[in-house]
Amino acid sequence: MYNCAKCFQRGCTKQDMTKTLPDCPSKDEQVKEQAKQLYNEPENHRIAYCAALTEAGGYCQDTRLIEIIKFLHRGGYHKIGIAFCTGLFKETQEVVNILEYNGFEVVSIICKNGSITKDFLGITDEQAVRGSCKTETMCNPIGQALFLNQQKTDFNLMLGLCVGHDTLFIKYSDAPITALAVKDRVTGHNPLAPVYLAQGYYHNKFYPQDKEQLNPHDTEYNPK
Numbered sequence: 001m002y003n004c005a006k007c008f009q010r011g012c013t014k015q016d017m018t019k020t021l022p023d024c025p026s027k028d029e030q031v032k033e034q035a036k037q038l039y040n041e042p043e044n045h046r047i048a049y050c051a052a053l054t055e056a057g058g059y060c061q062d063t064r065l066i067e068i069i070k071f072l073h074r075g076g077y078h079k080i081g082i083a084f085c086t087g088l089f090k091e092t093q094e095v096v097n098i099l100e101y102n103g104f105e106v107v108s109i110i111c112k113n114g115s116i117t118k119d120f121l122g123i124t125d126e127q128a129v130r131g132s133c134k135t136e137t138m139c140n141p142i143g144q145a146l147f148l149n150q151q152k153t154d155f156n157l158m159l160g161l162c163v164g165h166d167t168l169f170i171k172y173s174d175a176p177i178t179a180l181a182v183k184d185r186v187t188g189h190n191p192l193a194p195v196y197l198a199q200g201y202y203h204n205k206f207y208p209q210d211k212e213q214l215n216p217h218d219t220e221y222n223p224k
Contacts, residue, residue, distance in 0.1 A: 002023055003023060004024075047176060051071060055067075057070065080105065080107070081157065081175060082109070083157070085161055088181070089110075091159065092159055112138075112139065117133065141172075142168050142171075145169050149175070157178060157180050
């Protein structure tokens with residue numbers, strides 16, 4: 001098992017394998033060579049190369065959206081898909097305006113596309129957000145991916161998709177993807193904010209005395 005998050009010397013960052021854990025993945029030459037070979041594939045090389053230029057070119061100066069714009073230009077990506085949450089409709093409008101102003105063609109697909117109600121998944125009224133599984137429209141990230149595939153986008157952005165919905169979108173998207181923002185309704189879509197407070201105000205939320213507190217046994221997966 002690898003434990004990079006518990007390695008405080010991080011010798012890999014300076015090519016010094018004497019300052020690593022015994023189970024350091026960098027010591028596995030076979031996997032390292034496999035990864036290097038994969039970087040030689042044209043699309044992988046383009047993404048990695050443009051990412052390196054974008055990182056260095058705006059280091060600690062460019063915001064993520066500006067980095068994305070520069071990355072897309074460098075990579076020659078023109079037709080950009082956006083899979084977004086209806087809760088971030090205004091933000092998505094602004095992002096579309098910014099991208100179009102900077103020369104991109106933008107295809108945007110909302111999460112509620114298809115207008116499929118939640119009873120399709122076997123969700124009951126008690127499990128619905130607003131109390132009616134027959135009138136509450138489910139998020140459709142697979143549809144978002146399929147519609148963007150249909151439009152043959154060059155590159156896709158995720159903007160505020162829910163936990164799990166982002167997983168399905170990534171699974172079915174043909175084009176490469178990056179996330180502009182992830183969903184966190186409590187923190188204004190800044191999920192690291194509570195992590196910064198994990199040893200302070202949020203300690204009891206992340207480290208409850210009852211370790212089962214964060215395990216919702218009553219809602220384990222129960223297929224229809």
